Amino acid sequence: MKANCTCTLLKSEKNKIIIDTRTPWDGDSLITALQQQNIKPEDINYVICTHSHSDHIGCNYLFQNALHIVGKTCISRNDLYYDYDFKDNHVIDEYVKLITTPGHTSECITVLVQTQEGLIAIVGDLFEKKQDMDDEELWKCCSDFPEIQEESRRKILEIADFIVPGHGPMFKNPNKT
Numbered sequence: 529m530k531a532n533c534t535c536t537l538l539k540s541e542k543n544k545i546i547i548d549t550r551t552p553w554d555g556d557s558l559i560t561a562l563q564q565q566n567i568k569p570e571d572i573n574y575v576i577c578t579h580s581h582s583d584h585i586g587c588n589y590l591f592q593n594a595l596h597i598v599g600k601t602c603i604s605r606n607d608l609y610y611d612y613d614f615k616d617n618h619v620i621d622e623y624v625k626l627i628t629t630p631g632h633t634s635e636c637i638t639v640l641v642q643t644q645e646g647l648i649a650i651v652g653d654l655f656e657k658k659q660d661m662d663d664e665e666l667w668k669c670c671s672d673f674p675e676i677q678e679e680s681r682r683k684i685l686e687i688a689d690f691i692v693p694g695h696g697p698m699f700k701n702p703n704k705t
């Protein structure tokens with residue numbers, strides 16, 4: 529099986545946030561993709577990883593000026609680790625919020641982004657790809673806690689207008705018209 533994750537860049541006046549940094553072999557292609565947005569790795573001030581599987585954290589090392597949030601329990605900058613109780617959510621700024629969405633792993637988080645087009649949920653492997661809405665084996669096969677994941681998926685389908693899955697392009701939530 530081949531795997532590489534969806535990598536998302538969020539830009540606002542205040543924050544430059546990268547979500548899920550692919551494998552350690554993707555450094556050059558990530559830097560090139562950022563250059564096309566006029567962004568250097570040192571401009572990124574938040575690295576957020578939906579969970580700590582190696583295809584989601586591989587290039588975290590590129591972003592030396594950022595606060596690193598990996599899943600719900602690990603928040604660090606340089607060699608300083610923060611004792612932080614994530615509880616159910618964590619607010620980054622007026623547009624970006626993190627919520628816990630366990631199932632694929634116990635530590636999984638989702639990034640919720642309020643945009644003019646609606647609420648976008650960047651969910652990591654809570655949804656592997658659009659097709660797993662019709663074929664549940666596509667996500668259940670990689671799930672640590674399928675029943676809990678089912679519940680987290682339901683929660684996202686209630687609120688999100690668009691979903692960025694862990695391994696595929698963004699799609700519209702079919703439950704929303």
Ligand SMILES: [Zn+2]
Binds near residue numbers: 653
């Ligand atoms: Zn994973």
